[in-house]
Structure formats: C-alpha cells, structure tokens
Amino acid sequence: MNQKRPLAKRMTIMLLCVGLLLGALVGFNLFRAHMFAKFMASNAAPPETVTAITAGYQSWQPQLLAVGSLRAVRGVDVTTEVAGLVREITFNSGQDVKTGQVLVRLNDDNDVALLQSLKAQADLAQTVFNRDKAQYDIKAIAKAQLDADEADLRNKKALVAQQAALVDKKTIRAPFAGRLGITTVNPGQYLNPGDAIVTLQAVDPIYADFYLPQQQLGQLEIGQTVIVDTSAYSGRTFAGKILSINPKVDSNTRNVQIEAAVDNHERKLLPGMYANVKVDAGAKERYLTLPQTAITYNPYGATVFVVKPGTRPNAQGKVLPVAQQVFVTPGPTRGDQVAIMKGVSEGTQVVTSGQLKLKNGTSLIIDNRVQPADNPNPSPQEQ
Structure with missing residues (x-):
C-alpha cells in the first residue's frame, strides 16, 4: 500500500508537467498566430x-441620333435676266426683305423711250382700226382691210407688252421674303445675264436634312419631334418636327433621307451648318x-x-x-x-x-x- 502512493504521486506530477507543456505549446501557437496576423495586417496593401x-x-426617352445639314426653306442667288448698268441698289447687306421688294434698278432709259414709241404706234393702230371698223359698218371698205387693221393692232400691242416686260426686268425684286446676304455689286457696275447680285435665304423655319439606317425606318413617322443642336451655340437646342421621309433608300449606304422643319424664329441657325439631330422614338x-x-x-x-x-x-x-x-x-x-x-x-x-x-x-x-x-x-x- 505504501509502495503505491509514491507511484501515484509520480504519475500526478508527470501528468501535471505534460499538461503544462501542452498548455505552453498551445499558448505559443496562439501567440504566434496573433503576431503573424498583426504582422500581416501591418504589411497589407494600403487602401x-x-x-x-x-x-x-x-x-429615358429613346432617341435616334444622326448628324445632318441645315438648309433654307427657300434659298436662291438673285440674278438678272437681262444685261444692264446698275443705276441704284436699294438694299443693305444682311437686310430682311419682303416678297416683291425692289433690290436693284438697272439703267432703262432707252428701253422706256422705246416703250413709249411702241405705245404711240399701238394707239395709232387702234385709231385706224376704229375708223376702218366704222367705215366697214357702212360697207365703205372691204372686210380684208379691217382684218389687216386688226392684225396690225394686235402686233403693235404685242410689241408693247414685250418691251414692257423688258423694262420690268430692269427692276430686280425679291422673289420671296427672307434675309439677304452680302453683296459686292455697286452702282455703275455692268451686269450680264446670270450674274449673281446677292443671296436670299428664307430661314424661318429652317430645314434639317439627315440620314438614318434602314433598320430604324419602323421607328419613324411624319410629325415626330426632333431636337437639333450645333456647336455654334453650346448647350442650346432647337425643336422641330419631321416633315418628309424619302420614299427611296440609298442602295449604296442603305440609309434613308429625312427632312425636318426646325423652329428658327431667332434666326440663329443658318443654311449650310451641320447639326446633331435627335429623334424621339417611342415611349419613355x-x-x-x-x-x-x-x-x-x-x-x-x-x-x-x-x-x-x-x-x-x-x-x-x-x-x-x-x-x-x-x-x-x-x-x-x-x-x-x-x-x-x-x-x-x-x-x-x-x-x-x-x-x-x-x-x-x-x-x-x-x-x-x-x-x-x-x-x-x-x-x-x-x-
């Protein structure tokens, strides 16, 4: 019995030593893991x-985007049909004009004088015709004489009308209302038929011509809203509506041409400008x-x-x-x-x-x- 007690005591001491050793080992591993994590945290990539x-x-409002070109509703280079010397220029460059307003008068003195001469001849022919008609009514002259007088009267009147048209062409008028461009024509200058005098553009509203691919045709219809902007006016947009869709698709590009009328009452947009065009297509x-x-x-x-x-x-x-x-x-x-x-x-x-x-x-x-x-x-x- 006395021999078993020292054995049990030694076993208890041994177990305590083993426990302390295991505890120290576990504690060291935990400490090492903590220090490693701390080290890794301190060496992690910065945020x-x-x-x-x-x-x-x-x-979002679905939109079709295109780049187009602006074109005047009406635009023409005003010219002269007949040659002549410029007597008077009645407009200023950049002026707004109305339909029929006089722009240039050419020298027409000789033409007016010839017109007066032809009118006198026509008046004489009328007098002769009236007198011969009265004589024909009493059977004093033959019907052939009256017919010749009538033909001569008509010929004289035609010559008067022809000369009057020539005189009228010496006064050049605006064919429609719009804004004039810059002219280089001066009084005293001789103009030949077809010489450009000044450009005339009707720009309110203004047309925007642009092209879209054929696959977007199903999203287009007359009256659709378009928004136009140009680099000339940063941040400014102009509203308009589609007027026409070309009934033919370009076989080379497979694009279709669209024409839209854009509000331009402030005359900001000018023909020849390029513009970014956005077409509202479908619901939001x-x-x-x-x-x-x-x-x-x-x-x-x-x-x-x-x-x-x-x-x-x-x-x-x-x-x-x-x-x-x-x-x-x-x-x-x-x-x-x-x-x-x-x-x-x-x-x-x-x-x-x-x-x-x-x-x-x-x-x-x-x-x-x-x-x-x-x-x-x-x-x-x-x-």
Whole structure:
C-alpha cells in the first residue's frame, strides 16, 4: 500500500508537467498566430481612394441620333435676266426683305423711250382700226382691210407688252421674303445675264436634312419631334418636327433621307451648318443607369467594381469597405450615362473612378468630392 502512493504521486506530477507543456505549446501557437496576423495586417496593401455612386433607376426617352445639314426653306442667288448698268441698289447687306421688294434698278432709259414709241404706234393702230371698223359698218371698205387693221393692232400691242416686260426686268425684286446676304455689286457696275447680285435665304423655319439606317425606318413617322443642336451655340437646342421621309433608300449606304422643319424664329441657325439631330422614338423607358466611367470593358466582358462591407480591421483598427468585381450587361447609352441591363441591382454602390488600382478584396476609401461626368445631355465641351 505504501509502495503505491509514491507511484501515484509520480504519475500526478508527470501528468501535471505534460499538461503544462501542452498548455505552453498551445499558448505559443496562439501567440504566434496573433503576431503573424498583426504582422500581416501591418504589411497589407494600403487602401485605395476611389469615387462611388449608388445605382438608381432613371426615365429615358429613346432617341435616334444622326448628324445632318441645315438648309433654307427657300434659298436662291438673285440674278438678272437681262444685261444692264446698275443705276441704284436699294438694299443693305444682311437686310430682311419682303416678297416683291425692289433690290436693284438697272439703267432703262432707252428701253422706256422705246416703250413709249411702241405705245404711240399701238394707239395709232387702234385709231385706224376704229375708223376702218366704222367705215366697214357702212360697207365703205372691204372686210380684208379691217382684218389687216386688226392684225396690225394686235402686233403693235404685242410689241408693247414685250418691251414692257423688258423694262420690268430692269427692276430686280425679291422673289420671296427672307434675309439677304452680302453683296459686292455697286452702282455703275455692268451686269450680264446670270450674274449673281446677292443671296436670299428664307430661314424661318429652317430645314434639317439627315440620314438614318434602314433598320430604324419602323421607328419613324411624319410629325415626330426632333431636337437639333450645333456647336455654334453650346448647350442650346432647337425643336422641330419631321416633315418628309424619302420614299427611296440609298442602295449604296442603305440609309434613308429625312427632312425636318426646325423652329428658327431667332434666326440663329443658318443654311449650310451641320447639326446633331435627335429623334424621339417611342415611349419613355426606365433603366438602371451608371456613369460610363464605371464600366471596364475587357475581351471577356464588361465589369464594374461594387463596394462591399469589410470584415477585417486594418492596422489602425478600422474596418474599411472592400471592392468586388462583378460582370454586367450594358445597354443603351445616353450622354455620359449607360444603362445596366444585368449584374447590378438598385441601391448598389459602384466605383466610378480609380478601378485600375483595384482587385477583389482591395480596401477602399471613398472620396466623392470630385465626381466623373454623369450628364444625360452633356455639352460639346464635356464630350
């Protein structure tokens, strides 16, 4: 009995020593893991500063885009049908004129004198015809004499009308109402038939001619609203409506020509200008949108980085959000915006700039003091 007690005592001491050894080993491993984690945290990649936006839905008006050319409703270079010396110019360059307003008078002294002579001859022929008709009524002359007098009267009247038309052509008038251009013609200058005097343009309204692919014909109809803008007036748009759709498609380009009338009561738009044309096509639609800078296009698809809550504190003990790359399906674009058809849900926070520095799990610092462009209708400077 006395021999068993020292044995039990030694066994207890041995077990205590083994327990202490195991406890020390476990404690050392825990301490090492803690120190390793602390070391890794202190040596982790620093967080990246990015901008981010919360994805949300917006109403979009589907539009067809084209580049067109502006053309006057009526436009002509005013010329002269007859040669002559310029006696008087009755307009100023850039002036608005009415239909029939006198623009230029050519020297017509000789023509007017000849007209008066022909009128005198016609009056004499009329007198002769009237006298001979009275004599014919009493059978004093033959019917052949009266017929000759009548033919001579008609001939004289035709010569008067011809000369009167020539005199009238020496006064050049505006064929329609519009705005005159700049002229280089001066009094005393000799003009030949067909010489241009000044351009005349009717610009209110003004036509916009543009082309669209044949596959968009089904979205076009007479009376559709169009919006026109030009680089000459940054941020300014002009409204109009489609007037005509060419019944023939160009066999070389498979495009169809469209003509629209654009309101131009301020006379801002001028013929010959190019213009960006947007045609409202169909009812408004609702799309989840993001700035185009948020999308990264790769050979294997389009991706964005979404902001996810972090799980581990950094060296300073802060838990920062992290980046996670996801695939998306982009849709139509509008200005600086792009529609997202699949991959991102409403309310998701998406990185809009700084993606080149990111990978999955990168810690983020979000600084939105300077945001990338997100305008559905940017001005040309922003484009």
